[in-house]
Amino acid sequence: MRVSAKADYAVRAAVELAAAGEGEPVKGERLATSQDIPLQFLEHILLELKHQGLVRARRGAKGGYWLARPADEVTVADVVRAVEGPIANVQSMPPETIEYAGNAEALRDVWIAVRANIRSVLENVTLADLVASELPASVEALTAEPDSWAAR
C-alpha cells in the first residue's frame, strides 16, 4: 500500500514533459535537475515509459524526450502502470482472481473496492490537469476534506 520512488519520479518527469509542450524535446538532464531526480535512474524510467509508448525520444544534439500523446490524454494511472504494473494487486494477483476460504469470502470485494477507488482518482487526473494545477472536481472534493490531510 505504498507508492514507490519510481512511480513518483515517473509522474513528475511526465508532468515536466507535459509542461514543456509541443516544442523542442526536453533533455534528460533538465528533467533530472528540475525535479531533483538522480539522472541515471531517471533515464531507466524514461526508457520504460518509452517502451510503454507514453514517451518518445531522439538522441544526439537537439535530442531529448517528449510525450507521445497530448498531455490531456495521459492520466496518472497510465504513468504509474507503465512503471509499476497493475494497480492494487494482492500478493501479485489481481483481486478479482482470488478465492478466499469461508469466513474471509467478502474480503475480495474489499480489495476490489479499494482498487476501484484508487482508479477513480488516478484515471481521472491527466498530466494537463497537474500542469494547470486544476484537478477534477471529484478529486478536489477529496482534498478539501480536512480529514484527508491527517496523518494516520
Add this chain to the structure above:
Amino acid sequence: MRVSAKADYAVRAAVELAAAGEGEPVKGERLATSQDIPLQFLEHILLELKHQGLVRARRGAKGGYWLARPADEVTVADVVRAVEGPIANVQSMPPETIEYAGNAEALRDVWIAVRANIRSVLENVTLADLVASELPASVEALTAEPDSWAAR
C-alpha cells in the same frame, strides 16, 4: 500500490478470530489451516497484531488467540496498519509532508486524494462486516460497478 501477503494474511486471520466469537481462544494452527497460511509465518503476524493491541493470546493447553476488541470495533485499516504501517505513503513519507517542485506541485494533492479514497474503504469495513458478508453501502456501491472488476 500493492497489498502484501502479510497484510492479506493478517486480515484473514483476524476475520477468523472474529468469526470464532467470544468463547475459547483459537489456536494458531487452526487459523493457519482454515485460511491456508504457513503456520510459522502466521505466528509472527499474530505476534505483531498482539503487540499492536489488536489481539490477545494465552499459551499452553486451552491457549490460543482472540480479539482484544469486539469485531465490530476493529476495521480492516486497523489490521493493515498494524502489520504494514501507514497506508499509501509515498517513498516512505506521508504525502502531506512532501513538497514538490514547480510543475509537479499539484501531485501531492493527488496522493492525498488516493489515500483518502483508500481509507474510505478500509476504515469503514469492520471484521464483523466481513464475517457477515455485509459490507457498508458505500463499499457495496463500488463493487456493484462492473468496471471495478475489469483487470487493468
Add this chain to the structure above:
DNA sequence: GCACTCTCGACCTAAGAAGTCGAGAAAGTC
C-alpha cells in the same frame, strides 16, 4: 568528424517479503 544525448545491459547494495528453525516460557492437566 565531433559533440551531444539517448540506449541499454551489467552491476551493486540495502532493504523488504516471505518463510523456516529452534529454544524457551507460560498455562493447564494429571
Add this chain to the structure above:
DNA sequence: GACTTTCTCGACTTCTTAGGTCGAGAGTGC
C-alpha cells in the same frame, strides 16, 4: 511436580525489489 500444549521471539535463509551507478555503444545534428 512432571508433562504436554501452545504461544514467544530471536536468528537465520532465500528471493525479489527498490533504488541507484557505470560504461560502452548507437543515432543525430552541425
